[in-house]
Amino acid sequence: MATQKGKQEGNGKQASASLSDEQLLDLYTEMVNHRRFEESAARSYGMGRIYGFCHLHIGQEAIASGASLAMADGDMMVSAYRIHTMAISRGVTHQEAMDELFGRATGNVGGMGGSMHLFKPDNGFYGGWGLVGQQVPTATGLAFSNKYKENGAVVVCFMGDGAVHQGAIHESLNLASIWSLPIVYIVENNHYGMGTAVDRISSLPPIHRLGAAYDIDHGEFDGMDVLKTYDAISEAFERARSTSRPTFLEAHCSRFRGHSMSDPGKYRTRDQLAEEKSRDPIPTLAQTLVERGLLDDEKISAIDKAAKERMKKVLKAAEEAPWPDASEIHTNVFAEGGTNG
Ligand SMILES: Cc1ncc(C[n+]2csc(CCOP(=O)(O)OP(=O)(O)O)c2C)c(N)n1
Ligand SMILES: [Mg+2]
Numbered sequence: 464m465a466t467q468k469g470k471q472e473g474n475g476k477q478a479s480a481s482l483s484d485e486q487l488l489d490l491y492t493e494m495v496n497h498r499r500f501e502e503s504a505a506r507s508y509g510m511g512r513i514y515g516f517c518h519l520h521i522g523q524e525a526i527a528s529g530a531s532l533a534m535a536d537g538d539m540m541v542s543a544y545r546i547h548t549m550a551i552s553r554g555v556t557h558q559e560a561m562d563e564l565f566g567r568a569t570g571n572v573g574g575m576g577g578s579m580h581l582f583k584p585d586n587g588f589y590g591g592w593g594l595v596g597q598q599v600p601t602a603t604g605l606a607f608s609n610k611y612k613e614n615g616a617v618v619v620c621f622m623g624d625g626a627v628h629q630g631a632i633h634e635s636l637n638l639a640s641i642w643s644l645p646i647v648y649i650v651e652n653n654h655y656g657m658g659t660a661v662d663r664i665s666s667l668p669p670i671h672r673l674g675a676a677y678d679i680d681h682g683e684f685d686g687m688d689v690l691k692t693y694d695a696i697s698e699a700f701e702r703a704r705s706t707s708r709p710t711f712l713e714a715h716c717s718r719f720r721g722h723s724m725s726d727p728g729k730y731r732t733r734d735q736l737a738e739e740k741s742r743d744p745i746p747t748l749a750q751t752l753v754e755r756g757l758l759d760d761e762k763i764s765a766i767d768k769a770a771k772e773r774m775k776k777v778l779k780a781a782e783e784a785p786w787p788d789a790s791e792i793h794t795n796v797f798a799e800g801g802t803n804g
Contacts, residue, residue: 470675471682471698471710478533478697479690484757490528490689491748491758492766497524497548498745499770500557503778504547504564504578508724512782513564516593517578518545522687522719525744526651527552529692530619533700537614539587541602542621543579545651545718546591549621550581553588557777567784574787575795587616596622596629599648603635606646610707617703618646619696625656627670636677636711645703647696648674648711651686653718658730674711686714687742690751717742 482490501519508517520527523545530540531552542549547560555571563570564578571581580591589605592598602620609616626632627650639646650670654661667673674681680702684695692714699710717739721728728736752758 470671471680471695471702471712476698477694479693482532482690482693484755486532487748487752487755488757490532491745491752492770493528493552494524494689494745494748495766496557496770496773497527497551499767499774500547500551500560500777503561503774505720505724507561507564507778507781513578514566515577515579516544517564517724518722519718519720519724520545520548522717522739522743523651523653524548525689525692525748526621526649526686526714526716529686529689530621530649530696532693533696534587534617534619535700537587537616538700539589539602539605539609539616539618540621541589541598541605541618542591543595543598543623543626544591544593545623546581547578550583550588550591553583554586555581555583555588557773558780561777561781562784565781565784566786567781568787568791569784573791573794575791596626596632598622599626599629599632599635602648603639603644603646606639606644606709607642610642610644615704616645617700618644619649619700620646621649621651623656624650624652624654624661624665624670625659626650627667627673628665633677636673636679636709639709640677640679643707644709645707646709647699647703648679648709649696650711650713651716652713653716655718655722655730657722658726660730669713671711671713677711679709679711681711681713683713683715686716687744687747689744689748719743 501521507513527548551560559571566574568574579593582590599622602618606618652670671681671683685691702708702710
């Protein structure tokens with residue numbers, strides 16, 4: 464890592480070195496489950512079962528799993544709209560998530576939110592926001608609240624590379640720095656916004672440099688490697704816990720599908736995509752675990768088979784799940800007791 468003052472340099476202690484064999488296998492299994500969930504969502508969207516927007520995290524699963532593993536009870540995660548895997552890592556079941564995508568009453572938020580608005584506050588997952596950058600002031604406010612209450616909780620807040628120029632993000636970083644908030648901001652730099660390469664729209668690269676402007680420790684990591692992801696995020700969490708200082712990290716990653724289901728992805732060549740896929744986080748972890756004697760071909764196939772079978776059942780149940788009742792149409796639209804009733 465970098466050496467300049469203010470940059471996250473790596474504290475020499477790699478949190479991943481203390482993970483047990485069981486935790487490593489769980490991490491791998493979770494990432495395979497994420498992949499199969501997202502592929503099932505893609506197929507269901509193509510079949511007209513999912514309405515509205517649908518943004519997949521295929522290729523970026525290591526970030527959801529690595530970050531979630533770094534969290535302790537009470538910590539909070541906030542993200543944008545590419546969130547199925549994050550919500551699932553924080554305890555939303557595959558069924559609750561898929562039912563929500565299908566718009567069913569049994570969904571995570573009663574079928575009212577859809578793909579972009581999963582929530583699980585009991586496990587520290589605070590969404591799920593559709594406006595680019597919108598989640599960052601919200602996450603910063605949560606961090607302020609945690610510090611005020613002295614509850615020791617740390618917030619991790621994700622945003623895309625296309626979001627970092629939003630004014631509200633700059634205001635948030637400034638406040639996080641002057642108020643010394645226990646928060647870890649992570650830019651998932653998958654190189655593209657909705658269709659334009661980040662290098663064409665940003666004067667920033669490397670994006671993590673933005674942290675320096677607000678006197679925030681900053682750094683970058685390989686978001687295609689779940690163990691490096693876990694190490695970098697754990698170090699930032701440790702800083703937040705021990706010094707109540709924010710960190711601004713850039714995760715280098717790739718999304719293997721379009722921005723959303725309606726994006727044909729004409730802005731990158733087949734060769735470029737193939738190169739990105741050669742760094743797929745799932746086989747990368749598999750190889751490490753094979754080398755450590757924890758996985759072999761047979762176990763890899765068994766984990767994958769179980770993930771596919773689970774998704775078959777989940778899809779069938781989502782198909783059969785009830786729709787929300789029409790009487791629910793105004794539920795959660797207006798605050799109770801407010802001027803609107
Ligand atoms: C305020 C606002 N402007 C525009 C949009 C439309 N929009 C949705 S996603 C997106 C690009 C975001 O790209 P990035 O932040 O890199 O995230 P990624 O989709 O790559 O994960 C845009 C412009 C929006 N949702 N909100
Ligand atoms: Mg992007």
